Amino acid sequence: MEQLYQFFTNKLNTVPTQFLRYKYQEIEWKSRMFALVGPRGVGKSTLLLQYIKLNLDLRDTLYVSADQLYFSDHTLLQLADTFVKMGGKHLFIDEVHKYGGWSKELKQIFDTYEDLQVVVSGSSLLDIYKGLADLSRRMPVYEMQGLSFREYLILFHQIDVPVYSLEEILAHNESLPGIDHPLPLFQDYLKRGYYPFGRDAAFMLELQQVVNQTMESDIPLYLETNITVGRKLKHLLMVIAQSVPFKPVMQKLADVTAISRNDLPDYLIYMERAGMIAHLRDTTSGVRGLGKVEKLYLDNTNLIYALVPNASVAEIGNVRETFFMNQMRVRYEVRSSKVSDFQIGDLVFEIGGKKKGQKQIESVEHGFVVKDDIESGYLNVIPLWSFGLTY
Numbered sequence: 345m346e347q348l349y350q351f352f353t354n355k356l357n358t359v360p361t362q363f364l365r366y367k368y369q370e371i372e373w374k375s376r377m378f379a380l381v382g383p384r385g386v387g388k389s390t391l392l393l394q395y396i397k398l399n400l401d402l403r404d405t406l407y408v409s410a411d412q413l414y415f416s417d418h419t420l421l422q423l424a425d426t427f428v429k430m431g432g433k434h435l436f437i438d439e440v441h442k443y444g445g446w447s448k449e450l451k452q453i454f455d456t457y458e459d460l461q462v463v464v465s466g467s468s469l470l471d472i473y474k475g476l477a478d479l480s481r482r483m484p485v486y487e488m489q490g491l492s493f494r495e496y497l498i499l500f501h502q503i504d505v506p507v508y509s510l511e512e513i514l515a516h517n518e519s520l521p522g523i524d525h526p527l528p529l530f531q532d533y534l535k536r537g538y539y540p541f542g543r544d545a546a547f548m549l550e551l552q553q554v555v556n557q558t559m560e561s562d563i564p565l566y567l568e569t570n571i572t573v574g575r576k577l578k579h580l581l582m583v584i585a586q587s588v589p590f591k592p593v594m595q596k597l598a599d600v601t602a603i604s605r606n607d608l609p610d611y612l613i614y615m616e617r618a619g620m621i622a623h624l625r626d627t628t629s630g631v632r633g634l635g636k637v638e639k640l641y642l643d644n645t646n647l648i649y650a651l652v653p654n655a656s657v658a659e660i661g662n663v664r665e666t667f668f669m670n671q672m673r674v675r676y677e678v679r680s681s682k683v684s685d686f687q688i689g690d691l692v693f694e695i696g697g698k699k700k701g702q703k704q705i706e707s708v709e710h711g712f713v714v715k716d717d718i719e720s721g722y723l724n725v726i727p728l729w730s731f732g733l734t735y
Contacts, residue, residue, distance in 0.1 A: 345426060348414055352407045359393040363499050366507075366674075366735045367391060367488040373399070375484060377454055377462045379440075382488035383619025383643070384467040384554045384562075387540045389438050391488070392465055396436065404433040410443035420449040424457060434461045441466040441562075447475030454482050467558075471566050473617075489674050490644055493530065493732025496537035501529065508733045510676060510688070514712065516721050518730045526719060530729040534663055538646040538670075551650045555581070558618050566614065576603050577611060581620055585651035588662055589624070589639040612640070619643050622669060627679045627687065638680035644670045664695050664716050664728060674735045683708055695728070 365387055372378070373395060380388050396405055406427055408414070414423075420443060427435055440446045446464075453462060464483075466472050472485060497503040497520070508518045520526055536542035541550055559581055560574035567573065580601045592612065598605040615621045624639040642648050645667050652659065665685060672678050672688065681687040684694040684704050691712065694704045698717040702724075705711030715721075716728040 345430075348406065348408050348412065348423075351409070351412065355389075355407060356393055356397055356402075359390055359397060361394050361397055363495075364394060365391050365488065366492070366495065367486060368395070371486050372484070375461075377450070377464075377479075377483045379472055379483055379485045380463070380465040380488060381472045381485060382467070383490070384558055385539045385541060385551070386488055386490045386619075388465045388467070388488055390540070392436050392438065392463060396434075400434055404431055405436070406432055406434070407436040407438065409438045410440045410446065415443060420446060421452055424453045424460060424462070428457050428460055433459065435463070437462065437464045439466060440464040441471035441475075441565075447478040450475075451478050451482065454479075467562065467618075474566070489670075490538040490646075491540060491542075492671055492674070492735045493533050493537065493729060494735070496533045496542075496732075497523075497529065499540065500532075500537065500543060505733060507735060508730070510672075510691075510734060513730045513733065514691075514726060516726075518733055526727075526729050527717065530732075533732070534645040534667060535649045536646060538644045542646070548650055548653075551646060555620070555647070555650065558620060559615075563611075563614050563618055576601060577615070580608075580611065581615065582651065584621055584640055585642055585648070587640075588648075589641050589665055591638060592640050612637075616643075620647070622666075622673070624669060624678070624680050624686075641666050641669060660716070661696070664697075664714075667728065668693065668695055668714060668731055671732045671734060676734075684711065 368391060371380070380392065382388055393407060396407060408423070420437065424435060450462060450464070453460065476483065476485070491499065494505045494507065497505050503522060505520055512518060523529065536547050539551065541547060544550060559578040560571060563577055564571065564574040580597065580603060583597065583600055594605050594608050597608055603611065612621065616623055620643055622641045622643050623637045624641065626636045626638050642651065645663050648659070648663055648666060668686060669678050676688045679687045681692050684692045686693045691710045692705055692708045693712050693714050694700065695714045696716070698715050700713055700715055702713060705713065712724045712726055714726050714728050714731070718727045721727050
């Protein structure tokens with residue numbers, strides 16, 4: 345226990361509290377048990393430590409990581425029992441998916457220790473949702489994405505920008521205080537601004553490590569399979585990275601990657617849940633997350649520059665569409681459009697550069713042209729960067 349507390353103290357002492365991610369205000373922090381999940385590297389651990397530092401009494405709080413050596417000969421249940429007997433009230437368990445059988449033990453902890461709050465986090469959304477079968481409705485799950493353009497401006501440049509709704513953006517009511525020319529900052533965001541560690545000198549190397557860990561470890565671990573499958577999955581990701589955006593043809597992908605055609609749809613879902621790719625679906629279903637897959641994208645623009653470092657100018661269209669989808673999906677349900685690039689409700693969006701015209705949407709009542717390389721909008725023309733201010 346002494347080593348666990350030393351680890352906790354060291355982590356807490358180094359965590360900054362000047363900037364809080366968008367999810368901080370959306371979590372019901374008083375819940376007896378909940379989970380915070382999201383792709384690797386988006387700041388989940390930092391958010392939990394910030395809450396502890398700002399709100400809790402360290403005399404009855406403990407933060408641990410489930411991959412610590414302590415758990416090689418101790419169980420979560422033993423930790424909870426010892427912690428409660430020492431007066432503990434708030435137990436935070438990071439990387440919980442790395443502990444085998446975590447969900448069954450958490451259920452037992454929940455039922456046994458009524459005065460103990462348990463908060464867990466994990467980078468493997470797959471394992472978290474798999475474990476929810478044991479926890480029933482005991483554990484709400486909050487999903488956190490990477491930085492918005494707005495959050496990047498605050499964290500990287502200390503430029504405080506308010507959140508704007510889609511309606512405000514379409515009415516040209518957004519503004520960037522103190523920024524006369526947003527495009528250079530926007531271009532930097534596209535390359536390194538989605539992940540909080542984008543400020544690190546070795547960012548691209550660290551992002552490659554995130555990709556490797558996700559594809560070669562997290563997903564195979566969830567599937568309870570070997571590293572060979574992990575390598576195939578990484579190959580699949582590289583094939584997608586070189587092709588996006590495109591409509592997936594399973595047989596062609598199977599031929600290129602040597603993955604069974606029957607396994608591919610599931611693998612693509614796992615890659616989406618792990619924050620590596622995104623599916624753009626049509627409007628055939630009213631249920632969020634369902635519908636026929638029309639296109640595959642990489643999850644965010646930083647991944648494009650990491651996985652396709654020699655991307656030509658021709659790929660800029662992919663970068664623009666990826667940014668729009670990535671940012672808007674946090675607050676809105678983004679679907680494919682029969683006449684344009686994207687649809688949100690009854691609103692249709694055509695994405696392009698400053699020379700993009702109105703032709704694709706001229707027959708649509710609520711159509712908008714979203715242009716990169718412009719600083720401000722007019723009429724139904726909206727600057728692309730402004731869609732990064734919604735969270």
